[in-house]
Amino acid sequence: MSNATIDPQRPVGELAREVPAYTRVFEAAGIDYCCGGDASLAMACDQAGVNLDDVREDLADVQTDDAQAIDWDDLADLIDDVVETHHQYLREELPALEGLVRKVARVHGENHPELEALRAAYLALAPAMKAHIREEEEEVFPIIEKLDRGDSLSDAERRRLREVIEEMEADHEETAELLDLIAELTDGYTVPADACPSYESMIERLDALERDTHEHVHKENNVLFVEAETKLSDGVESRNS
Numbered sequence: 001m002s003n004a005t006i007d008p009q010r011p012v013g014e015l016a017r018e019v020p021a022y023t024r025v026f027e028a029a030g031i032d033y034c035c036g037g038d039a040s041l042a043m044a045c046d047q048a049g050v051n052l053d054d055v056r057e058d059l060a061d062v063q064t065d066d067a068q069a070i071d072w073d074d075l076a077d078l079i080d081d082v083v084e085t086h087h088q089y090l091r092e093e094l095p096a097l098e099g100l101v102r103k104v105a106r107v108h109g110e111n112h113p114e115l116e117a118l119r120a121a122y123l124a125l126a127p128a129m130k131a132h133i134r135e136e137e138e139e140v141f142p143i144i145e146k147l148d149r150g151d152s153l154s155d156a157e158r159r160r161l162r163e164v165i166e167e168m169e170a171d172h173e174e175t176a177e178l179l180d181l182i183a184e185l186t187d188g189y190t191v192p193a194d195a196c197p198s199y200e201s202m203i204e205r206l207d208a209l210e211r212d213t214h215e216h217v218h219k220e221n222n223v224l225f226v227e228a229e230t231k232l233s234d235g236v237e238s239r240n241s
């Protein structure tokens with residue numbers, strides 16, 4: 001089947017899961033495929049204010065045998081990928097970028113009053129993300145790994161897993177709102193004409209943080225949590241039959 005025939009009613013999260021390279025097209029078009037992954041391609045294009053046919057053409061140009069494809073069926077491997085790729089990056093980048101955001105706000109605040117709001121948004125975002133990844137590693141992933149191994153879960157563990165997945169998804173929404181605010185305050189990560197190298201580096205790294213977070217949240221919301229919930233429901237059915 002040719003990509004040009006992609007059904008506009010298919011959810012964007014599902015498309016991104018099937019062909020990871022599609023996320024580059026979604027990023028470029030400003031389409032939300034992570035927290036808004038349940039929206040159809042047509043609806044997501046409408047929300048982003050982009051032309052559906054143009055996006056379908058861009059998707060058709062993507063090489064679907066892209067090497068970055070991950071074996072989504074193995075949840076333990078997916079958890080390792082999330083921790084090693086995204087959580088590790090955040091552990092290093094969040095504190096380093098915090099120093100830079102503070103410094104740029106201090107030095108350039110007079111000419112760029114929006115930097116005070118940017119600093120405040122970042123200082124709300126960074127500790128929340130740090131707490132979030134710790135909770136995933138300590139509370140959420142161990143139960144999913146147990147489920148993935150086929151070990152039976154107690155009723156309390158099943159309830160807890162459903163609860164924490166909902167909490168994590170709510171955290172993702174809050175993170176997305178703060179990142180949207182940061183994108184707005186930097187005029188879509190535009191480097192101003194009077195920026196020094198530190199300012200430029202801050203903008204580039206904030207942009208990279210947003211892109212990485214989209215990919216990260218997509219892997220959790222649209223793959224890991226969906227698969228865990230499917231396994232939970234399967235377990236209930238087989239116990240009741």
Ligand SMILES: [Fe+2]
Nearest residue numbers: 082133136220
């Ligand atoms: Fe995570």
Ligand SMILES: [Fe+2]
Nearest residue numbers: 136168217220
């Ligand atoms: Fe997460």
